[in-house]
Amino acid sequence: MPNTKTVLSVVAASAVLIPSIANLCILSRRFSSQVTLVIEGYEQEYCYEKLFAATETYLGTKLAPSIQRIKASKREREKKPEIAIDIDQEIFYVFENVEVKWRLVLRKKSEFQNILQARLRSYELSFPKEHKEKVLNSYLPFILQQAESIKEDNKLREINCLRGLSWTTYTKIDHPMTFETIVMDERLKEEIIGDLNTFMKSKEYYRKIGKARKRGYLIYGPPGTGKSSLIAAMANLLNYSIHDWDLDAENFPVSEDIRSVLLHRLDKTILVIKDIDSTITVSTGRRGFEQQKEIQKQFGISYRLHAMLLKLLKFIDGLWLPRINELIIVVKTSKKERLDPALLVPGRMDMHIHMPYCTFSTFEQLAVRFLGFYHVELFQEIQGILEGVEVTPAEIVRELSKSTDSLQGVAKFLREKLEKDEQENYKKIESREKLEDHPEGSGEDRLT
Numbered sequence: 001m002p003n004t005k006t007v008l009s010v011v012a013a014s015a016v017l018i019p020s021i022a023n024l025c026i027l028s029r030r031f032s033s034q035v036t037l038v039i040e041g042y043e044q045e046y047c048y049e050k051l052f053a054a055t056e057t058y059l060g061t062k063l064a065p066s067i068q069r070i071k072a073s074k075r076e077r078e079k080k081p082e083i084a085i086d087i088d089q090e091i092f093y094v095f096e097n098v099e100v101k102w103r104l105v106l107r108k109k110s111e112f113q114n115i116l117q118a119r120l121r122s123y124e125l126s127f128p129k130e131h132k133e134k135v136l137n138s139y140l141p142f143i144l145q146q147a148e149s150i151k152e153d154n155k156l157r158e159i160n161c162l163r164g165l166s167w168t169t170y171t172k173i174d175h176p177m178t179f180e181t182i183v184m185d186e187r188l189k190e191e192i193i194g195d196l197n198t199f200m201k202s203k204e205y206y207r208k209i210g211k212a213r214k215r216g217y218l219i220y221g222p223p224g225t226g227k228s229s230l231i232a233a234m235a236n237l238l239n240y241s242i243h244d245w246d247l248d249a250e251n252f253p254v255s256e257d258i259r260s261v262l263l264h265r266l267d268k269t270i271l272v273i274k275d276i277d278s279t280i281t282v283s284t285g286r287r288g289f290e291q292q293k294e295i296q297k298q299f300g301i302s303y304r305l306h307a308m309l310l311k312l313l314k315f316i317d318g319l320w321l322p323r324i325n326e327l328i329i330v331v332k333t334s335k336k337e338r339l340d341p342a343l344l345v346p347g348r349m350d351m352h353i354h355m356p357y358c359t360f361s362t363f364e365q366l367a368v369r370f371l372g373f374y375h376v377e378l379f380q381e382i383q384g385i386l387e388g389v390e391v392t393p394a395e396i397v398r399e400l401s402k403s404t405d406s407l408q409g410v411a412k413f414l415r416e417k418l419e420k421d422e423q424e425n426y427k428k429i430e431s432r433e434k435l436e437d438h439p440e441g442s443g444e445d446r447l448t
């Protein structure tokens with residue numbers, strides 16, 4: 001360690017680029033052409049000083065063969081152990097033509113009194129004096145940014161569900177669905193991927209316009225058309241966690257609680273608001289209690305839930321959101337037409353994504369993927385049937401994965417479905433005709 005200390009003022013130079021860098025100092029020998037920058041492992045609010053931690057992470061991925069001693073540690077929410085160099089080990093690098101030397105040192109205990117153990121460790125970075133500006137203004141921010149993305153890649157992504165007022169982490173995300181495996185309209189798929197990529201690259205833009213970095217997607221379509229699969233593909237593409245909020249859950253929080261639920265660290269996550277069909281607005285006016293009850297029963301409306309939903313959206317749009325760095329909000333429903341219009345305004349839901357029943361093109365893609373071959377005759381028959389029946393991709397996947405002769409199975413399933421649909425349609429027409437012939441028929445008849 002150098003014995004002559006010259007502590008240069010680096011705080012001003014780095015204040016913009018390097019956050020929390022206060023415990024960084026530069027040491028140099030009077031006549032030496034080298035300068036040494038010390039980054040102390042000072043502990044702050046139970047986490048190491050950011051630059052020290054970033055250095056540790058970054059150097060761990062850049063170990064030179066000359067290193068003889070390394071250490072490994074693994075935190076609970078990380079996929080892999082983090083590797084770091086050990087005390088007194090040195091590594092040399094070249095950054096933009098500047099030769100730098102890194103070394104981890106254990107400082108003498110006597111230098112400190114009443115100071116946390118972590119501060120005893122420091123990274124020393126030595127480089128030629130004339131490159132001080134480059135190291136401070138380019139190299140250190142580069143390390144911070146590299147470490148952030150290494151950490152991000154190593155983070156376990158989780159699925160969290162709301163129970164009461166707190167989020168419970170259930171499991172790590174291990175859903176195999178990606179944009180390569182999901183079957184949907186190709187143009188729509190490209191549009192979604194493009195939108196997500198733009199969102200990912202727009203950190204600077206959002207900062208400039210002073211807006212919270214969030215994007216809202218409304219995904220709608222019948223059950224089994226791939227809405228959840230699409231959410232999984234989005235989470236896999238973005239490397240995000242998922243926070244699943246079932247608004248129908250009985251333990252929906254009361255008004256004041258929403259804020260605390262949302263203030264939970266919802267960063268780099270997809271907040272999925274699920275199946276909120278029951279929260280539709282129906283103006284009941286001066287209807288009697290019985291009628292109101294009937295409407296509630298018919299649509300499964302909960303007015304409390306509706307009020308909560310609007311509050312929730314207001315909070316999401318509200319001023320406090322900038323605390324959240326990156327958030328995707330997905331509203332997933334099987335009945336878009338029943339949603340409150342307040343939800344659909346631009347800015348709240350930036351993109352409306354329709355997941356339809358199975359088209360022939362969807363079937364073709366699924367079948368070729370599952371079977372690995374094309375059967376002209378059966379495919380032609382299936383194409384004809386699909387024009388007349390409503391069947392979901394989930395049903396096709398189920399049939400395709402059933403037996404060895406699954407293509408025949410799909411065709412059989414579709415023929416039966418077509419027959420059943422035709423019979424039901426026939427019955428409906430019959431009862432309508434009956435009603436027209438006997439308009440005085442019972443109320444029950446009218447309802448059917």
Ligand SMILES: Nc1ncnc2c1ncn2[C@@H]1O[C@H](COP(=O)(O)OP(=O)(O)OP(=O)(O)O)[C@@H](O)[C@H]1O
Binds near residue numbers: 226230394
């Ligand atoms: N578009 C699709 N592409 C590929 N597989 C699909 C697609 N749609 C459905 N599947 C298959 O069907 C299963 C169920 O689909 P998924 O849960 O995504 O539908 P959903 O629309 O979210 O249904 P629900 O509204 O009931 O939650 C998936 O695990 C997947 O195997």
